[in-house]
Amino acid sequence: MRRIVIIGFGPVAARLIEELEEPLAQSRVHVCVIGSEPEGAYNRILLANLVTGHSTPQDLDLACDETNFPEGVTFLTGTTLSDISLDGQYLHTTDDRLISFDDLIFATGARAVLPRVPGLDVLDTDPCHLDSIPLPGVHPLRDMSDARRLREVVETGQDVLVLGGGILGIELALNLAEHGVQVSLIHRGQDLMPRQLDPDASRMLAHVLRQAGIQVIPGGINGVRSEGGRFTGVVLDDGTVREAGALIPAIGAQPRTEWAKKVRLPTHRGILVDHQLRVHGTSNIYAIGDCAEVLCSNPVCPECMAIDYQDSAPSGLIGPGWQQAQALADILDGTHNRVPSQVSQLITMKSQAVSLTAAGSVHARAFEQPRVDVATWEDPRTGRYLKVVSRDRNILGFVALGAPEAGAELAMLFERSGAAPGDPSVLLAADTPSGADTAPELTPESIICRCAGVALAPIQQAVSAGATTVAEVSKCSRAGTGCGGCKDKLESVVSQAMAA
Numbered sequence: 384m385r386r387i388v389i390i391g392f393g394p395v396a397a398r399l400i401e402e403l404e405e406p407l408a409q410s411r412v413h414v415c416v417i418g419s420e421p422e423g424a425y426n427r428i429l430l431a432n433l434v435t436g437h438s439t440p441q442d443l444d445l446a447c448d449e450t451n452f453p454e455g456v457t458f459l460t461g462t463t464l465s466d467i468s469l470d471g472q473y474l475h476t477t478d479d480r481l482i483s484f485d486d487l488i489f490a491t492g493a494r495a496v497l498p499r500v501p502g503l504d505v506l507d508t509d510p511c512h513l514d515s516i517p518l519p520g521v522h523p524l525r526d527m528s529d530a531r532r533l534r535e536v537v538e539t540g541q542d543v544l545v546l547g548g549g550i551l552g553i554e555l556a557l558n559l560a561e562h563g564v565q566v567s568l569i570h571r572g573q574d575l576m577p578r579q580l581d582p583d584a585s586r587m588l589a590h591v592l593r594q595a596g597i598q599v600i601p602g603g604i605n606g607v608r609s610e611g612g613r614f615t616g617v618v619l620d621d622g623t624v625r626e627a628g629a630l631i632p633a634i635g636a637q638p639r640t641e642w643a644k645k646v647r648l649p650t651h652r653g654i655l656v657d658h659q660l661r662v663h664g665t666s667n668i669y670a671i672g673d674c675a676e677v678l679c680s681n682p683v684c685p686e687c688m689a690i691d692y693q694d695s696a697p698s699g700l701i702g703p704g705w706q707q708a709q710a711l712a713d714i715l716d717g718t719h720n721r722v723p724s725q726v727s728q729l730i731t732m733k734s735q736a737v738s739l740t741a742a743g744s745v746h747a748r749a750f751e752q753p754r755v756d757v758a759t760w761e762d763p764r765t766g767r768y769l770k771v772v773s774r775d776r777n778i779l780g781f782v783a784l785g786a787p788e789a790g791a792e793l794a795m796l797f798e799r800s801g802a803a804p805g806d807p808s809v810l811l812a813a814d815t816p817s818g819a820d821t822a823p824e825l826t827p828e829s830i831i832c833r834c835a836g837v838a839l840a841p842i843q844q845a846v847s848a849g850a851t852t853v854a855e856v857s858k859c860s861r862a863g864t865g866c867g868g869c870k871d872k873l874e875s876v877v878s879q880a881m882a883a
């Protein structure tokens with residue numbers, strides 16, 4: 384029996400265990416998973432719902448435990464490593480266990496990046512030790528304990544500052560504002576989400592956020608204030624002090640590569656793996672999820688040659704992580720599989736108040752480049768903004784803000800390399816109050832749940848096979864198990880399939 388040890392027990396490790404169900408049932412493998420958090424694996428994406436009191440920890444639980452895997456899996460939570468020997472094929476845990484392995488898998492995820500400013504001592508201690516909070520009241524939202532602490536602040540009705548105008552910070556600010564929290568968003572630089580949005584789209588987004596009750600503060604912070612060992616406010620770039628009950632840094636995530644580095648495995652931003660998820664230069668060590676950077680060492684791999692090394696990084700998204708877990712289960716079980724190095728650059732904001740989908744390169748301006756067509760439409764009154772950049776009708780990039788139907792159609796065309804409509808303004812019709820009937824028809828291949836990569840066909844099959852509720856459809860198809868952004872669409876296609 385092969386002994387598989389997984390370091391890290393997040394949603395990607397949980398998916399790997401689920402995918403190993405058959406070899407586990409046939410006693411071909413034994414899995415030991417080691418997680419430093421006290422909880423078992425949970426859906427990290429939905430942590431903001433805990434802060435707002437919208438969900439309970441049970442709602443996020445991925446049910447990857449002894450009840451569902453009574454045989455063949457040892458679950459060790461609330462512990463971490465004290466030592467690894469790759470040559471000896473064993474590791475020690477901090478609670479004094481000695482664990483041997485045939486295959487070792489890093490699924491250590493990522494940690495939130497904290498601002499390095501006066502008043503906030505981000506300790507440069509041994510990074511192999513568990514995270515500690517630099518100052519009570521300053522909590523990135525990365526794990527359950529962060530969510531619990533932020534919930535306490537929110538319950539007392541204190542103001543919250545979110546630092547970082549990327550998608551994570553904006554989603555978080557919107558989520559808090561929707562639940563009545565007084566929230567301000569501090570963002571260094573001219574534009575929100577500058578990598579994904581052109582300046583006009585950023586301005587429209589800032590306008591929409593203000594309408595949602597969020598104060599957008601341009602500039603950064605250059606200090607943190609505290610009293611009695613607790614955060615009380617920040618010093619903004621212009622020297623003014625902004626008081627608040629909590630600061631949520633949302634300025635990025637850093638892959639957790641510390642143990643890989645300690646045992647001299649190759650790393651760049653993440654742990655470097657090939658298309659079979661094997662760490663470069665090893666035969667039985669793998670990495671998956673937020674800590675894994677798929678960039679093979681084959682100098683003539685056309686896929687990896689197209690990637691600029693400086694831009695290469697783990698995707699930081701659940702969809703590619705789950706795809707890797709599925710592929711690795713096959714590989715560990717002796718079946719060929721491979722994962723791509725490049726993942727879709729499509730982003731979708733999960734917020735009830737604001738719909739935003741964007742992809743590709745959107746910074747081109749009209750008349751700037753030969754053969755590149757740029758169509759833009761904006762309406763500050765409704766907060767709608769649509770931009771489509773194409774060359775010979777191939778979509779190079781798009782932004783759809785406040786236009787969910789147009790966003791869904793463009794996302795599908797972008798991912799399938801479909802042709803942009805000759806007149807992109809037709810896309811707007813489906814998002815007007817009278818235009819619901821003009822929404823493009825779904826095909827069996829239309830992706831409904833982007834996180835789990837589930838199209839319409841398996842959802843219809845689940846209903847034909849007897850599923851009668853969205854929860855049952857989710858259970859058998861996995862649709863809706865990620866960020867929850869597809870909830871409305873899923874409900875609608877399930878009720879249509881049941882009525883058919």
Ligand SMILES: Cc1cc2nc3c(=O)[nH]c(=O)nc-3n(C[C@H](O)[C@H](O)[C@H](O)COP(=O)(O)OP(=O)(O)OC[C@H]3O[C@@H](n4cnc5c(N)ncnc54)[C@H](O)[C@@H]3O)c2cc1C
Pocket residue numbers: 390391392393394395396417418419420427428429430431462463464490491492493494524525526551639642671672673674699700701702704733834866
């Ligand atoms: C607030 C928030 C919102 C998000 N929203 C989205 C979204 O909308 N869409 C999307 O696609 N993605 C989103 N993400 C990202 C998504 O959650 C990650 O892609 C996903 O969690 C990656 O899973 P993972 O298992 O690779 O790593 P993680 O979820 O980071 O889990 C890794 C686990 O390993 C543990 N660990 C690390 N080192 C050790 C060690 N040495 N010993 C033992 N245990 C260890 C960690 O404590 C952690 O529990 C969001 C993330 C956050 C925080």
